[in-house]
Amino acid sequence: MTYALKFENVSKSFSTSDAIKDISFEVEKGEFFSLLGPSGCGKTTILRIIAGLEQPTSGDVYINEQLINDIEPHLRPVNTVFQSYSLFPHLTVKENIIFGLKIRKYDKKEIDSSLEEVIALIDLKDHLKRKPHQLSGGEQQRVAIARALINKPEVLLMDEPLGALDLKLRERLQVEIKSIQESTKITTIYVTHDQTEALAMSDKIAVMSKGEILQVDDPETLYEKPTNKFTSNFLGNPNVFKGVIKKEKFISDEFEEIAVSNKKNGPASIFIRPEIISFGFNKVTSPNVNCVEGVVEHILYRGSWLDVIVSVNNTKIEISKENNFDLSIPDEGEKIYLYWYINKTWVVFDDQK
C-alpha cells in the first residue's frame, strides 16, 4: 500500500496549550480524507503542519515516503485552500490562479494550457479579468480552489473551505469539490467541523477531539459503529443514556431493561439514534425489538422531517421521522409506543476510550 501522507507520533504544543498530542495516521494516494472535530480540536494545526506553516514539536511527517519535517513550505508539493480564501487582492482572478506556476517560472504555453485545464473543471471563465473583491464568496472560493489545483499538488489541503458560505451554496460546492477530486484523483485532506459535510464527501474521516484522533474510519462505519463516546455523540444527534449492562440488558435510573446485543457486562452508555426509532399506537412485541411506552411532548415540524420529543419514564427520547404521507402524526399529549431493533442499540462501555 502506498501512502501519500503519513503522520508518526506528531505533537505540537504552543506556549499556552497542546495543540495536538501524539498524532499518527496515514492517508492513501487519491483518498479524500477529512479531519472532523469541534473548533479548537487541533485539525487546522495538522493542516498547517503538512503545509509547513507550523513546525511539529516532535514526530515525523512523510509525503510519498519522504520525510518533510525540515522542508521549507515553498518547497513542499502541497497546496492549501484557506478558510479565508486568502486571494491576492491586487491581482486579477487569472493572475491569482497562475501565481504558483509563474513563481516557478513555467513558460507561457504551459501556463495557458494548465489554466485551460483548470477552467474546464471550475467554471470561472467570465471572471478571469476581475479582481477578487468583485466576486461573491462562492466565486472567490472557486478561485482559491483553482489556484491550488492548477499546481497538481501531491496533497491538496482544504481548511474549512465552505465555512463562510450559506447552506445552499455549500451543498452545491460540496458536490463540485467531490466530483473534481474524483476526476483528478488528488489526495485531499479536508478540515471541517460539519459532520454532514465530512460524511457526504469523505472516503475516510478522522474524528478529533482535544488534540487527539479518536477514530479513523469510512463514513458508514464511523456513523454506525463508533468506538467511543465522543464519536457516538458528535455524529448525529443520538439519545444517550448512562447505566449498566448486565446479561444483555441495559439497566439505568430511567429504564428497567432495554435489550442490547452485546455479551459483555459493565457500566456503559447506550446510544439510540432518532432515525432508527419507529412509533405506533399499539404495543409491539417481538424478540428483535425494544418497545417502550411514552407520551408525546413536542412535535417540531422541520419541513422534510419531524422531530418528535417523547417523554418516557421521566426522561425524554427524541425521534425523527421523514415527513411522508404514510406518517400519521400523533397529537401532543397522546400516548404512543416507541420501538427499535435491539441490534441497533449502540453500546459504548465506560472502559472504552
Add this chain to the structure above:
Amino acid sequence: MTRNKLNNILGLPGIIFLSIFFFTPSLFIFRYIFGSRTRTGKTSFDKIYFDSFSQLLDFNVVPIINKSVVTAFFVTLICFVVGYPFAYYIKKLSTTMKYFSLFLISIPFLTNFLSRTYSWKILVSKNGLITKYVSMFYDVSSLLFTDFAVVLGMVYVYLPFMILPIFTSLENIEDSLLESAKDLYANPFKAFYYVTFKLSLPGVIAGVVLTFIPSLGAYIIPQILGGSKSMYLGNFTVLQFIQASNWPLGSLVSLIILLFMVFAINLLFKFEGQRNL
C-alpha cells in the same frame, strides 16, 4: 432636503475657501507672469509682456530648476531607501513597541520646524558633530552651506512623511496572504516582492508624493543650510519677490514649480491607476 443637496452644502465652505485663497491668487500669479518689472520695482501691466520668459534664460534659472529637481529626487530616494525598511521593521514589532515607535517618529513634529533646522546648522558647521565625523574620511572643514547639508536637512524633515504612509499600508496587509504565497512556492524574497511590496505600493506612492513635493519647493532648509550662494527653486522665488521685486519672474518660477508637481503627481497616480484596473 435630498441627500445630494445636503452634500453640496457640506462642500460649500471648502469651495469658498479654496476659491478665495487658492484659485484667485493663482489667477493673479498667471497675470503677473505677463507683466514687466519697472525701474521702481513696481509691475507694469499696460500690455502683455514676455520679459519673464527671456529672464528665465538671462538669470540662468534652468540650472536652478535642474538642481532642485535632482535634489528633490535624491531626497525622495534616500527617504524611501531608509524609510521602507524602517516601516517594515515597525510593522513587525509588538503592538506596544509599534505605537511607541510611531510616537517617537512624530516627536519632531512637536518641535518648531525652524529651530530644528537651526540645530542642523550647528551639527554641520565647522565644529559640528557631523562635520567632525565626515572629516575623518574626507578633507572638509565645514559642511555648512553645501548641497550635502541641504539634502541631509531635507531627508531629516521629510523622512516621517515617507515612513508613516508606508507603515499604514504594510499594516493593512494580512499575514495569511504571505502564507498563501509561501504555499504557492514563493520563497521569502519572492513572497515579499510579489505580495508585501506590491500591496504596499499605495503607501509608497503617498510617501513619494509627500516627500518629493515639499522638497521641490523647499525654502527654509536651502536658505539656512545651503546659504545665499546655493540657489534652489524655493529661495530663488522668494528672492525675486522680496529682494529683486521681480514679480513676473517670481510668478513664472512659481508656476514652473506647480507644473512640476502636477506632472509628478499625475505620473504617480497614473501608475497607481493602472495597477487597479
